[in-house]
Amino acid sequence: MQNFNKVLVANRGEIAIRVFRACKELGIRTVAIYSEEDKYALFRAKADESYLIGEKKKPIEVYLSIGEIINLALKKGVDAIHPGYGFLSENPEFAEKCEEAGIVYIGPSVHTLENLGDKIKSKLLAQSVGVPVIPGVDKPMTSVDEAVVFAEKYGYPVILKAAAGGGGRGMRVVYSEKDLEREFNNARTEAKKAFGIEDIFIEKYLERPKHIEVQILADKYGNIVHLYERDCSVQRRHQKILEFTPAFSIPQEVRDRLYQDALKLSRAVNYVNAGTAEFLVDKHGNHYFIEMNPRIQVEHTITEMTTGIDIVQSQILVAQGYPLNSKEIGISSQESVVPRGYSIQCRITTEDPLSNFMPDTGKIDVYRTSSGFGIRLDGGNGYTGANISPYYDSLLVKIISWARTFEGTTQKAIRSVKEMNVKGVKTNEAFLINVMNHEKFLSGECDTHFIDDTPELFD
Ligand code: ADP
Numbered sequence: 001m002q003n004f005n006k007v008l009v010a011n012r013g014e015i016a017i018r019v020f021r022a023c024k025e026l027g028i029r030t031v032a033i034y035s036e037e038d039k040y041a042l043f044r045a046k047a048d049e050s051y052l053i054g055e056k057k058k059p060i061e062v063y064l065s066i067g068e069i070i071n072l073a074l075k076k077g078v079d080a081i082h083p084g085y086g087f088l089s090e091n092p093e094f095a096e097k098c099e100e101a102g103i104v105y106i107g108p109s110v111h112t113l114e115n116l117g118d119k120i121k122s123k124l125l126a127q128s129v130g131v132p133v134i135p136g137v138d139k140p141m142t143s144v145d146e147a148v149v150f151a152e153k154y155g156y157p158v159i160l161k162a163a164a165g166g167g168g169r170g171m172r173v174v175y176s177e178k179d180l181e182r183e184f185n186n187a188r189t190e191a192k193k194a195f196g197i198e199d200i201f202i203e204k205y206l207e208r209p210k211h212i213e214v215q216i217l218a219d220k221y222g223n224i225v226h227l228y229e230r231d232c233s234v235q236r237r238h239q240k241i242l243e244f245t246p247a248f249s250i251p252q253e254v255r256d257r258l259y260q261d262a263l264k265l266s267r268a269v270n271y272v273n274a275g276t277a278e279f280l281v282d283k284h285g286n287h288y289f290i291e292m293n294p295r296i297q298v299e300h301t302i303t304e305m306t307t308g309i310d311i312v313q314s315q316i317l318v319a320q321g322y323p324l325n326s327k328e329i330g331i332s333s334q335e336s337v338v339p340r341g342y343s344i345q346c347r348i349t350t351e352d353p354l355s356n357f358m359p360d361t362g363k364i365d366v367y368r369t370s371s372g373f374g375i376r377l378d379g380g381n382g383y384t385g386a387n388i389s390p391y392y393d394s395l396l397v398k399i400i401s402w403a404r405t406f407e408g409t410t411q412k413a414i415r416s417v418k419e420m421n422v423k424g425v426k427t428n429e430a431f432l433i434n435v436m437n438h439e440k441f442l443s444g445e446c447d448t449h450f451i452d453d454t455p456e457l458f459d
Helices: 013-025 066-075 092-100 110-117 119-128 144-154 177-195 252-268 300-307 311-320 406-419 429-437
Strands: 006-009 029-034 049-052 080-082 158-162 171-174 200-204 210-218 224-236 239-245 273-281 287-293 342-349 366-368 375-379 395-403 421-423
Touching: 006 013, 006 066, 013 029, 013 311, 013 375, 013 395, 029 066, 066 092, 080 311, 092 110, 110 119, 110 287, 119 252, 119 287, 144 158, 144 177, 144 200, 158 177, 171 177, 177 200, 210 252, 210 311, 224 252, 224 300, 239 300, 239 429, 252 273, 252 287, 273 311, 300 311, 300 342, 300 375, 300 395, 342 406, 342 429, 395 406, 406 429
Parallel strands: 006 029, 006 080, 029 049
Antiparallel strands: 158 171, 158 200, 210 224, 210 273, 224 239, 239 342, 273 287, 342 395, 366 421, 375 395
8 A cells, every 4th residue: 555645636627626625535735737827727726736837838738748747746746646637647658657757647557548548449459358349440541442441331421530539529420422531631630630640540420329438446456346327428519518327218238238348348458447438329229339538537426426436536545555345445346336316417618509619718707606405516717706718628617416316416407507607708507408408308318419409409
């Protein structure tokens, strides 16, 4: 067991605050890094120490500065680094450099990150252990001809994806051959620009699937459990807007298969720490693995609400060497994880749904939060007087509700979103309320096309 004295979070905003809170509750000192643009950001004040880095760098690059982050960590006597999500959270080089510097990386091993970071590799791995995947090519494509041959064999639509992609970026759906060459070139250029690697692949595009993912938690001693599933089908442009658990519209027998396949995959890579296996499920209940995210996810909160397990604390404890059945983590067996009730997470963003979700920026004049039984707020940059900059993602606060029934948790979430009062910047609040009031949402049956198919959500 290596008890940490000090943890640095190589991230910003709400997830940095989430990790600082977990550390404090565990008696661990916290270190923030921040960019010039984040000088007045709230997360900075929530850490015990905070340091400006990357003074001459672009705002995004600051949080990607591997060398600078590690040097600072060494100088300040940091024992471990938590990468959060986005930025360096799936970068094997970062994990490796931490290891070389004698700093614990709070996440899976370098080897696991290498295997799972690439979507083609992780699909091949899934296939090798008998987990179903969507038909696709098994190596990066070097010419559009390969894409044409594939699409002729499997039929349109097809989807082009960046092998290193994430966050819903670098994907292009193609409906006919005449668009394939143009989109092929666009996808490669976009992949190179966004992820530094131009490798792209192609797979069959499933019509109207649901996105269901399974949370995994594993210790260093081969013990692994799943923490059940999340339904993340409410998406816009392949990005999640709102998530809930359990995925009650999916038959239990299908959900059981997802748990088993998530565990199978995790075991195949000797997975350690928290991770998520993502699947698409079609109308017939067939499931397909799409990728494994070897990090904490934005929507981990809803699983915490229904299982009572603090996933971020568990990540830190696992990295310190605690087994799952230790009294600190408290998971004696799979059977001991019993989810209760229903939870929804709404992502309140500073985006204007009526202007194609354009991010809005500027000063927040009024920031009044909601509260009450069954409501949890994981906030980032919001306070009266805060400046919302155009440089980073537009997530303002996550509202998470919990209740015994889905109806109950939906009503709580709606009440809570309505109770929030943000003035000075536009938000997506009214849009989220329309989503939650929609009968299709209440039936739990939304698929990934729900938003595109439902223009009245914008009324
Ligand atoms: P990212 O890593 O960028 O989040 P994913 O591979 O997880 O990308 O896919 C994000 C979303 O894109 C999925 O939840 C789904 O809505 C859509 N998607 C991805 N692949 C397919 C596919 N083959 N068919 C249909 N939809 C897909």
